Amino acid sequence: EIVLTQSPGTLSLSPGERATLSCRASQSVRNNYLAWYQQNPGQAPRLLIYGASSRPTGIPDRFSGSGSGTDFTLTISRLEPEDFAVYYCQQYGSSPRTFGQGTKVEI
Amino acid sequence: EVQLVESGGGLVQPGGSLRLSCAASGFTFSNYWMTWVRQAPGEGLEWVANIKEDGNEKYYLDSVKGRFTISRDNAKNSLYLQMNSLRAEDTAVYYCARGEGGNAYWGQGALVTVSS
Numbered sequence: 001e002i003v004l005t006q007s008p009g010t011l012s013l014s015p016g017e018r019a020t021l022s023c024r025a026s027q028s029v030r031n032n033y034l035a036w037y038q039q040n041p042g043q044a045p046r047l048l049i050y051g052a053s054s055r056p057t058g059i060p061d062r063f064s065g066s067g068s069g070t071d072f073t074l075t076i077s078r079l080e081p082e083d084f085a086v087y088y089c090q091q092y093g094s095s096p097r098t099f100g101q102g103t104k105v106e107i
Numbered sequence: 108e109v110q111l112v113e114s115g116g117g118l119v120q121p122g123g124s125l126r127l128s129c130a131a132s133g134f135t136f137s138n139y140w141m142t143w144v145r146q147a148p149g150e151g152l153e154w155v156a157n158i159k160e161d162g163n164e165k166y167y168l169d170s171v172k173g174r175f176t177i178s179r180d181n182a183k184n185s186l187y188l189q190m191n192s193l194r195a196e197d198t199a200v201y202y203c204a205r206g207e208g209g210n211a212y213w214g215q216g217a218l219v220t221v222s223s
Contacts, residue, residue: 001169033208033209035208035209035210037152039152044202044213044214044215044216045144045152045202045210045213047209047210047211050208050209050211051209056211088151088152090152090154090208090209091208092207092208092209093208095157095166096154096166096167096168096169097142097154097157097166097207097208098154099144099151099152099153099154100151101151102151102152
């Protein structure tokens with residue numbers, strides 16, 4: 001099983017600032033099948049990034065993903081008020097699929 | 108418009124059973140892997156199981172193997188999760204999602220509470 005470790009656990013920032021979230025895998029993620037999700041309280045997760053760096057249609061370009069192998073990063077270039085939420089990474093290159101424990105981005 | 112609607116959640120005693128359903132619409136259901144993900148109260152996301160388009164491949168989280176069964180009915184555009192021998196630690200919101208990873212579409216979730 002691939003263990004994903006996200007850091008930091010909590011990120012305290014202000015609107016307009018840049019956020020950098022890390023996701024480290026215990027072994028290489030096959031084909032860089034790494035996704036990032038945003039979740040607000042009481043809501044289902046929202047896909048932000050898939051394949052480590054691809055954005056689905058409708059996701060703002062202030063969200064970007066990078067990395068390969070075991071080290072991945074989600075960057076939010078300029079935080080908007082609606083971006084304060086919890087973010088999860090997920091690997092889907094091998095079974096069982098696994099999630100990181102989450103990073104909370106707070107004001 | 109893609110829609111996924113879970114049903115079947117509720118309160119069940121430890122050792123009991125429950126069957127979750129996920130009704131899919133707005134896409135060709137038989138063309139996609141489907142996945143169940145759960146989230147315990149105040150906790151993070153946990154992948155539970157997924158199933159191939161034709162139902163011939165299924166994968167499970169170790170802690171639910173032998174107790175949970177994922178299945179699908181492509182004629183009814185429906186995904187299921189049969190949960191037996193339920194434990195307190197299975198208490199969570201259960202989401203169905205389209206795809207096997209990098210899931211762009213999710214249901215609203217069904218709450219399962221295991222308690223006496």
